[in-house]
Amino acid sequence: MSGALVFAWSGVLLFGLGLFGFIAHRHLLRRLLAFNIMGSGSFLVLVGLAQDGRGVDPVPHAMVITGIVVAVASTALALVVFRRWYRASGRTDLPEDT
Amino acid sequence: MIGLWSVPLLFALPLALGILSLLVTPAWRPRLIFVGLPLLTLASVDVLARLVLEGPRIYELGGWEAPLGINLVVDGLAVGMILMTTLVASLCALYARVYLRDYPASSSFFWPLLWLLWAGMNGIWLAEDIFNLYVGLEVMGLAAVGMVALRATPQALAAAMRYLLAALLGSLAYLLGVALLYATYGTLSMAGLQEAAAPNATTHVALALIILGLLLKTALFPLHAWLPPAHGGALTPVSALLSALVIKGSFYILMRIWLVLGPEVTPIFTAQLLGVLGAGAVFYGGWMAWRQHHLKQLVAYSTVAQIGYLFLFFPLVTGTGPEAARLAWDGTLMMLVAHALAKAALFLSAGNLILAVGSTQISHLVGISRFRPMSLFSFGLAGVSLMGLPPSGGFTGKWLLLHSAILSDQWWWLIVLFLGGLLSAAYIFKVFRMSFREGPQIDRSITPPLTLDVTALILASASILIGLTAHLPLFWLRLGSAFGAG
Numbered sequence: 001m002s003g004a005l006v007f008a009w010s011g012v013l014l015f016g017l018g019l020f021g022f023i024a025h026r027h028l029l030r031r032l033l034a035f036n037i038m039g040s041g042s043f044l045v046l047v048g049l050a051q052d053g054r055g056v057d058p059v060p061h062a063m064v065i066t067g068i069v070v071a072v073a074s075t076a077l078a079l080v081v082f083r084r085w086y087r088a089s090g091r092t093d094l095p096e097d098t
Numbered sequence: 099m100i101g102l103w104s105v106p107l108l109f110a111l112p113l114a115l116g117i118l119s120l121l122v123t124p125a126w127r128p129r130l131i132f133v134g135l136p137l138l139t140l141a142s143v144d145v146l147a148r149l150v151l152e153g154p155r156i157y158e159l160g161g162w163e164a165p166l167g168i169n170l171v172v173d174g175l176a177v178g179m180i181l182m183t184t185l186v187a188s189l190c191a192l193y194a195r196v197y198l199r200d201y202p203a204s205s206s207f208f209w210p211l212l213w214l215l216w217a218g219m220n221g222i223w224l225a226e227d228i229f230n231l232y233v234g235l236e237v238m239g240l241a242a243v244g245m246v247a248l249r250a251t252p253q254a255l256a257a258a259m260r261y262l263l264a265a266l267l268g269s270l271a272y273l274l275g276v277a278l279l280y281a282t283y284g285t286l287s288m289a290g291l292q293e294a295a296a297p298n299a300t301t302h303v304a305l306a307l308i309i310l311g312l313l314l315k316t317a318l319f320p321l322h323a324w325l326p327p328a329h330g331g332a333l334t335p336v337s338a339l340l341s342a343l344v345i346k347g348s349f350y351i352l353m354r355i356w357l358v359l360g361p362e363v364t365p366i367f368t369a370q371l372l373g374v375l376g377a378g379a380v381f382y383g384g385w386m387a388w389r390q391h392h393l394k395q396l397v398a399y400s401t402v403a404q405i406g407y408l409f410l411f412f413p414l415v416t417g418t419g420p421e422a423a424r425l426a427w428d429g430t431l432m433m434l435v436a437h438a439l440a441k442a443a444l445f446l447s448a449g450n451l452i453l454a455v456g457s458t459q460i461s462h463l464v465g466i467s468r469f470r471p472m473s474l475f476s477f478g479l480a481g482v483s484l485m486g487l488p489p490s491g492g493f494t495g496k497w498l499l500l501h502s503a504i505l506s507d508q509w510w511w512l513i514v515l516f517l518g519g520l521l522s523a524a525y526i527f528k529v530f531r532m533s534f535r536e537g538p539q540i541d542r543s544i545t546p547p548l549t550l551d552v553t554a555l556i557l558a559s560a561s562i563l564i565g566l567t568a569h570l571p572l573f574w575l576r577l578g579s580a581f582g583a584g
């Protein structure tokens with residue numbers, strides 16, 4: 001297994017781990033952390049796979065930087081909504097589906 | 099040289115106005131629409147005129163070539179979506195300017211979010227590569243979540259949170275799919291992918307991830323659970339924008355990617371499966387809409403049902419003859435545009451009815467037909483299009499889909515079209531039955547401002563008119579697509 005594939009497979013592993021956390025947990029902060037782990041996993045796949053045999057490729061780096069910005073913005077928005085929700089309802093999870 | 103500027107203006111202007119509206123005082127924020135709406139309308143019409151006169155083209159942003167620069171695709175489909183967005187969002191903005199006077203706290207943040215939403219949507223319609231589609235999807239999605247949360251009640255916050263979690267999961271699945279596609283083919287552009295696409299394991303996994311992510315964002319049954327609380331519980335102009343336009347964003351991406359990769363790469367049962375899920379959405383959404391007691395929840399479940407029709411596109415366009423595929427393309431786009439117009443009208447007029455009776459319950463509409471006929475008329479006109487009665491856009495769309503299904507020998511989709519229409523009739527008439535029941539003889543309803551009624555009526559009339567003049571928009575939409583201009 002080449003070095004690049006090690007990165008890619010770790011990325012897939014992280015993505016799966018994050019997905020499991022995202023679905024299994026009910027606490028919104030834990031789900032948010034899980035989302036960030038999933039995000040890091042997909043960035044690792046992006047950078048890792050693109051290095052495979054094609055030399056240095058700047059495009060995935062540009063994509064990952066954009067992706068990180070998006071992830072930070074999403075996380076910030078989620079934290080704001082979560083804080084307001086916690087203050088309004090006193091709960092750290094979402095009510096069950098009606 | 100306005101032609102060169104109108105394309106980037108379509109997303110640069112809303113973005114600039116979004117930032118500007120955060121800098122000015124809340125009282126000035128609604129007034130920016132008097133700058134933004136005329137300019138965006140002008141730019142949209144200019145883009146259409148150039149499409150008709152000069153044909154479809156690829157626009158290189160800033161003169162940089164891909165992959166360093168960003169390519170924008172200006173074909174019939176993109177321009178059609180831009181015009182639809184301009185019409186619906188402008189009318190929703192005019193409605194919101196009056197409607198939000200009762201919600202000063204929400205109003206100050208509605209305007210920046212509206213512009214960001216608009217920028218995201220126009221970014222999606224124009225993007226030529228799968229990564230810029232992702233960026234557009236995120237800009238649009240985050241603005242939409244913010245809009246759902248505007249009301250700041252516990253229900254609205256829970257709905258926003260649920261929507262955000264679904265949207266985040268969907269976009270990460272999409273992003274991982276993009277990563278795999280880039281690793282396999284070394285290109286992000288649609289045209290490049292179409293040339294290179296081959297059926298192999300990586301492409302299958304990538305496409306599965308992309309489709310799943312987009313289904314979650316489009317709220318296709320059974321992944322629809324986040325939609326009714328988010329759309330039904332938001333402020334009325336927000337509900338209209340989300341149901342009419344935002345869900346179309348992810349569907350549009352799915353449609354484009356499918357046409358590029360789908361037929362060559364995917365096994366035939368994927369298309370049938372998407373159709374079956376669509377059928378499930380039509381039945382389940384229609385049934386749930388009929389069971390609602392809350393007027394806006396009924397309209398929101400109707401969106402769940404109407405999304406289902408759009409997914410009949412996939413079985414009808416994959417592996418069928420060119421004529422059936424062309425009819426499926428025409429029919430789906432007609433359904434999409436008609437639904438955008440009708441659903442915006444339905445939400446806005448439902449908002450007017452709720453304002454008039456001061457209650458969200460359908461049972462409280464008793465006797466309203468006597469006092470607020472205009473609001474009810476808009477609701478009815480939009481309902482005609484949703485039920486698919488002639489001569490509305492909904493009828494034309496269903497008629498084209500029906501022809502496509504007959505031509506490709508897939509009679510089972512006829513049942514979906516027919517029963518779906520009956521179910522829509524059931525839930526629309528549920529509202530009418532209450533409204534025409536004789537109630538109190540004295541007018542105790544509140545008269546909504548005229549702007550609210552007029553904007554709803556224009557949208558409802560447009561959903562009928564598009565059916566009467568379907569030929570021309572369908573011709574424009576076909577420009578630059580694989581289905582020719584014949």
